[in-house]
Amino acid sequence: MRFVWFWTFWYWSKESFRSGHLLRGPLQGVGGHWDEWFQHEASEQDLRTIEETGRSESTQREFIAWLFRHWAGECHEPSRRMAPRFVAGQLAHVPPFNKWRAFEKYRNSYGLAGISALVLSGESAGGPEDVRRVEAIALPADSAGQKLIPEGFKAEAAEFATARSAAQGVLRGKGLLILLGLWVLGGRKPYPRWFSAALSAGWVAVAGLILFLLKGPEPGGQLFLLSAVLVGLWCSLMLVAAVVVLSQSFRAWRTGAYLAASLEQSQMRLCMNGGLTLKGGSAGLPFSLNLLLALYHSQPHAARRSWIWHRFFSEMHSDAESWAATGVITAAGYVSPVVIEPKLRACLQHNRIRHILTPRQREATERALCAIKPSSGAIKKEPSAEALSSGMRIGFAAEKPCLRIHRCRHLAQAIMALGKLTDRRRILANILPLIVSGIMVGALPDLRSILLPYPAPVAVAPASPSPYFIWASLDTKYPRYFSAVLESSYWSNRRAEVQPRGGLTPSVRAEIRLHRVIGTGASEEEGFVWIERRRRFLTREFLPGERVGRYSIAYLTRIGHE
């Protein structure tokens, strides 16, 4: 068994913690614990084997690999995935590891990607050194209850609490609702390209059918079929959209709740080198984003359950180096304005930053970005290390700044931008379904009357009190889908709409004015009133539908008077 000395140390640490000699948990205080053990507790044999391990870089690397592969197995909790990295980072500063070359890369960094913060030093007007790399690492919660510990800088505890609350809110709270709302309205959806094209074609077909029904030729007997196709297609598209939105929202909520619980149970360590004491809260936005990223680093499997979170985290993880952020964040996740110009200048001079997340403020525009150049003199890009070593002289052929500003009002918008979830074409493409759906909702009663006709109404009282009118009062709740037609040899034929009417005897009826036909020998009671279905689609009325009732004039004039 190799590296027994580390096990000896580890169990000494655990036992000392258990017995009340150590305040911090074995993991959280590993650096100081090691120092204590190495200085006072390690046996001669341990010291000798440690020295042997440190003799060559290859054995040092073997120890680090062992730490990651084997010792990490000691930490069973999923949130302890970052433990070996943290331990390596802590041990890198204590003897004898601070002399080991293999620990070099852990001395200033945990080797994790993070969104850079824009923190101006002193009176700086904005330089590349003001773009500060931030790393966050999630560990199991400390027994002392410290939720967030800064490393390499100092800041007010309240600022961390705000950043943490904002991250909590966007995982499980109002922030999540805002995120889902933004995603539903203009977010990329988890469809394959062909499916997306099919959906677009479907919406176009629905729009085409609507136009055909409104402006096309009289469909006649095809009206039922066309209406059925229209309703079926629209319902299918709506169903797909609803299923995707609801299922993804549910998954995002569940994953967010899980990650929020992890955040609650974790101790977060935010690292930013430079030894700065932060004044002001403009690093709140990058802090919140890095806290979210730390959760993903500690439990990448958790995000896989939700397409939205998975996409956001994987995009942020792979491209974090090219992003910087600035903005005061509130506990509810809203981003407040900050001093922006020197920060934009700092990003412009930094050769890694391609995107910057800013609050939604007037100064944060592409135009302002272009205006920075002349006012600040020549923008000095950091030359690459290879160029410096080869003594190459660099000439900057100035071009349009390749920095892209993403303005956000809320942390959710930053997430949309970072996860490349915003799709401008989708926003435009969503307009057609929205309009079409609006029209369809308005037309649904008409389509319903075509596809599932309402029951035929029966003529009821009251009859017309006037000899100049004949009333066809009907017992229906849907008068607009029926009309009455007078067919008589004595009276001129007329058609009248059925509608609710008031007066002394309110009822749903058709009122037909009676006009005698001159030169006929027929009786005045000869003739019938037919009840017809009306087929309509929004503003258009098609040819009348089937006749569902026939009443003699005599019956209608006497109804209620017998």
Add this chain to the structure above:
Amino acid sequence: MSNEISIRQLLRWRAARAETEAPPAPRAARLLELARPWWETWPERFQSLVERLGSIQIAYGHAMAEPVEVRRSGYPVPTLIVRSGEELETSVCVLYLGVRDGRLRLRFQLEKAITHTPDTLEATFVAQGFTRPLFSAPAVLSVDNEYRIDCELPEKLARDWKELKVTDRMPFRLILRSDKDGP
């Protein structure tokens, strides 16, 4: 004439030269004075520091918004940092405490960060409620702004402190001095 000089001769010559150039040995009185602890050298200064140390009140009032589980945070130890003529009231968090074989091993961290953290501080342990110091020992800067102390304990203290845990209220307060030569 031979230029060769034996190593022995060369070393003798160097030792003789060093003796002539060396400063005179301090007088016995000076040695005694140097060996005396600082609180005996400057008793008034010590008295004023102890009075100030005794006036530091540290007590947590838990105005919790949410229920929290019982935490293991230990008790802060009231501490006075004296350096370059200035005094800073603060507290330290005891991270490790072990008393074994008559030796005290203590690690602590300052609650309030100070600028230019010195590599070594002289820690004077003052008993709670007493004006006499218990002992003093050097505290050496370690990793992550922690200081560690490794010193022998008077027999009685070693006995009394043997069962002490980091989560217990500490029976001492600290005066940390970075300037050994001055009051």
